[in-house]
Amino acid sequence: GQQVQQSPASLVLQEGENAELQCNFSTSLNSMQWFYQRPGGSLVSLFYNPSGTKHSGRLTSTTVIKERRSSLHISSSQTTDSGTYLCALANNYAQGLTFGLGTRVSVFP
């Protein structure tokens, strides 16, 4: 089965609202990353966060290894946050990452 499950599959926000994206994984963890995929397709790394909490601007990532979950919090959403957010994990980083299907976020003014 799917090793990395993301929820929700899609999310519609009004500008200014907060959002919480979830990532649950079924295998052991060596690294956890969050990516943002622009509507045009290109991928941007947001966080490398195998454990604990990290902040970057309006984004916060929290990974709890023993609960096999990671979350991405978006505060005060903006229309430019629209796109797809992907989480990915590796138990052996040299063998690449296993990706979830993503959460598609749409932010309207």
Place this chain on the structure above:
Amino acid sequence: EAAVTQSPRNKVTVTGGNVTLSCRQTNSHNYMYWYRQDTGHGLRLIHYSYGAGNLQIGDVPDGYKATRTTQEDFFLLLELASPSQTSLYFCASSDRQSGNTLYFGEGSRLIVV
């Protein structure tokens, strides 16, 4: 800032055609990867490499060959393209010194008709 460049960015070919996707990274990373992205499947690993001359099989290797000619260059070859290989292809690189972060290229959109 890490730099991974893919070419071509867009390609249309016929069934049975021969396609080569190119990837160059200028980060001195040891590891390079080829992924494909399809609706309902997400990103899936095709092939990866630890360094020049090395090739490892990923999760969906059937119908693909790859070659790592130098530390910088990683190629994905489709020798008999099929419509099922219509996809968005991404190349990525990483290294322990980069904090295990994957740096992706802009993607190559391939359509096989």
